[in-house]
Amino acid sequence: DTAVSQTPKYLVTQMGNDKSIKCEQNLGHDTMYWYKQDSKKFLKIMFSYNNKELIINETVPNRFSPKSPDKAHLNLHINSLELGDSAVYFCASSQGQVLSGEQYFGPGTRLTVT
Amino acid sequence: AQSVTQPDIHITVSEGASLELRCNYSYGATPYLFWYVQSPGQGLQLLLKYFSGDTLVQGIKGFEAEFKRSQSSFNLRKPSVHWSDAAEYFCAVGKYGNKLVFGAGTILRVKS
Numbered sequence: 001d002t003a004v005s006q007t008p009k010y011l012v013t014q015m016g017n018d019k020s021i022k023c024e025q026n027l028g029h030d031t032m033y034w035y036k037q038d039s040k041k042f043l044k045i046m047f048s049y050n051n052k053e054l055i056i057n058e059t060v061p062n063r064f065s066p067k068s069p070d071k072a073h074l075n076l077h078i079n080s081l082e083l084g085d086s087a088v089y090f091c092a093s094s095q096g097q098v099l100s101g102e103q104y105f106g107p108g109t110r111l112t113v114t
Numbered sequence: 115a116q117s118v119t120q121p122d123i124h125i126t127v128s129e130g131a132s133l134e135l136r137c138n139y140s141y142g143a144t145p146y147l148f149w150y151v152q153s154p155g156q157g158l159q160l161l162l163k164y165f166s167g168d169t170l171v172q173g174i175k176g177f178e179a180e181f182k183r184s185q186s187s188f189n190l191r192k193p194s195v196h197w198s199d200a201a202e203y204f205c206a207v208g209k210y211g212n213k214l215v216f217g218a219g220t221i222l223r224v225k226s
Contacts, residue, residue, distance in 0.1 A: 004157070043158075043204065043216040056213055090157060103214065105150075105157035 003027050004106035006091050012112045013081055021076045021109045023091030031055075032074035033092040033103065034066060043090070049074055050096075078111075086113045118207050118217035126223040127195050135190040135220050137205030146208035147188040149179055152219075153201045161203075164188065175199070200224045 004025045013019050025032065033056075034046040048056035052068045063079045078085060091106040119138045127133050139145055146165050150158040162173025169181040179190045188205060205217040 041202065041219045043219075045213050045215075048213065092158075102160050102163070105159070107155070107157045 004091055004093055004104050006089075006106040006109050008109060009107065010110050010112075012114065014114055015081055015083060017081050018077070018079045019081060019111070020078070021089055021091075021111070023074045023076070023106060025072055025091075025093040025104070025106075027093055027095075027104060029093040029095045029104070030071050031094045031096060032068065032071075033094075034074065034076050035090040035092060035105075037088040037090060037108070039087070047074075047076075081111075081113045083113050086111055118205050118215055120203075120205055120217035120220050122220045123218070124221045124223065126225060129197050129224050129226050130194050133190075133192045133195045133199070133222070135203050135205075135222070137188045137190065137217060138186050139188065139205075139207045140186065141207055145188075147179075147181060148206040148208065148214065149173065149177070149188075149190050150204045150206060150216075151175075151201050152204065158204065161190070195222075195224055197224045197226060 007022045031050045033048045035043055036046050037043045046058055046060050047066045049068045065077045068074045088108045088110050090108045092103040094103045117140045121136050148163045149161040151161050152158045161177045162171050162179055164171045164181045172178050177190055177192050179188055181188050200222055202219045202221050204219045206214040208214055
């Protein structure tokens with residue numbers, strides 16, 4: 001059983017398109033995250049939701065809009081895709097917002113914008 | 115601002131040799147420190163974490179790390195490396211709100 005799953009695993013699209021990445025966790029966690037890993041493997045948090053409420057919103061273009069329909073899902077919608085959006089996007093989840101809570105990561109979605 | 119530095123981009127060790135991956139952090143308060151491993155095409159997996167108490171922490175897969183406040187370091191070690199340990203390793207510091215700030219990663223290559 002996959003703890004944190006993401007779909008799709010690979011996404012190739014053209015500039016200007018709108019795309020979504022889905023994330024689901026079956027761990028019963030109440031906090032979910034989106035991270036971006038760029039071409040240099042640098043991993044940076046984008047968003048965090050706790051009980052469907054946005055709690056972390058880093059300096060991310062407003063073309064990126066997370067949506068959490070319930071505690072088990074956190075989707076990422078990206079409008080007007082740009083070349084610089086090419087990266088691997090990781091979803092993660094944890095129980096609570098305490099720093100002692102381990103974050104469980106999904107396998108990643110490799111987005112390529114051409 | 116908090117930051118995490120992993121000075122070594124690549125490290126190559128022979129199978130069976132010992133390993134030490136370096137991590138330095140910059141953080142004003144008592145840090146929450148983590149080591150994650152990422153195998154090719156996979157997500158990140160937590161190896162170990164430090165919050166308080168004993169400065170030598172044990173993790174999964176035979177890894178350990180030592181917190182040294184005086185050196186602002188949290189180096190990862192393993193006494194004998196296996197070929198399956200080849201992966202990328204990330205050190206991270208936890209910020210308020212459970213936000214992880216990651217280092218740039220160290221790629222470990224294991225030669226037989």
